[in-house]
């Protein structure tokens with residue numbers, strides 16, 4: 001099985017299937033483990049690109065992080081191997097694909113309270129697990145979520161991949177002058193970022209668009225700083241309260257993930273919670 005540390009995996013163990021996604025995930029293929037018949041997503045990374053992108057350390061750090069994270073709502077890295085040209089990541093396969101597509105194809109491009117509360121609860125549970133393992137997601141949005149055949153959410157975590165603007169952040173952190181107070185004061189300053197993003201995610205599920213959307217980036221920044229938050233007529237008071245307690249300017253004033261998972265809006269709309 002995948003967690004047998006002694007077994008040396010190779011491409012020959014897999015029967016390759018169709019290409020997944022429109023190349024959005026890099027080169028990811030549907031694949032089947034020949035012996036167990038287990039269906040996986042096989043992601044291939046060109047070593048040349050990794051070396052050129054100077055991200056080999058990041059890949060290894062990520063593989064290190066991912067291999068310790070095991071949660072029903074986090075896409076699992078089952079195993080990995082490499083050959084002369086490529087690194088291969090064997091990932092769980094989420095049978096219903098990108099949640100983003102389901103949101104866009106839903107009636108009025110939005111989910112109802114029942115669907116939204118289930119997905120928001122599962123993301124909150126996954127994020128809480130990440131934070132307990134000193135991992136911060138940083139990039140929660142519909143595009144980074146996948147759906148299983150049982151309609152459960154999987155944090156697919158492109159955020160941990162090279163696509164995240166980590167290079168800029170690294171150079172930025174070179175100088176202390178730019179550090180905001182929250183980065184100077186508490187070492188875990190960023191985990192509250194995920195709480196804010198959960199609120200934005202919930203808003204977008206229920207409306208079909210994010211709260212601070214604007215044509216110009218500058219306008220969006222202004223709306224975020226002003227917390228220019230308006231709710232549609234169809235939004236319930238509990239949903240407004242849920243979102244309003246996460247989308248809070250001061251990080252340490254945001255509702256915690258554990259509180260979010262027990263909020264009245266979740267309690268009245270998601271009965272299968274843990």
Ligand SMILES: COc1ccc(C(=O)Nc2ccccc2)cc1NC(=O)CCSCc1cnc2[nH]ccc2c1
Pocket residue numbers: 020021025026028041043045050055058059062066075076077089091092093094095096097098146156157158160161162
């Ligand atoms: C734990 O997950 C990951 C771990 C690491 C990386 C990664 O690329 N790391 C990296 C790359 C280069 C430099 C440094 C680091 C990516 C993922 N995850 C995905 O890429 C999700 C979509 S691929 C899977 C998948 C499943 N199920 C589906 N159903 C439909 C499409 C689909 C697609």
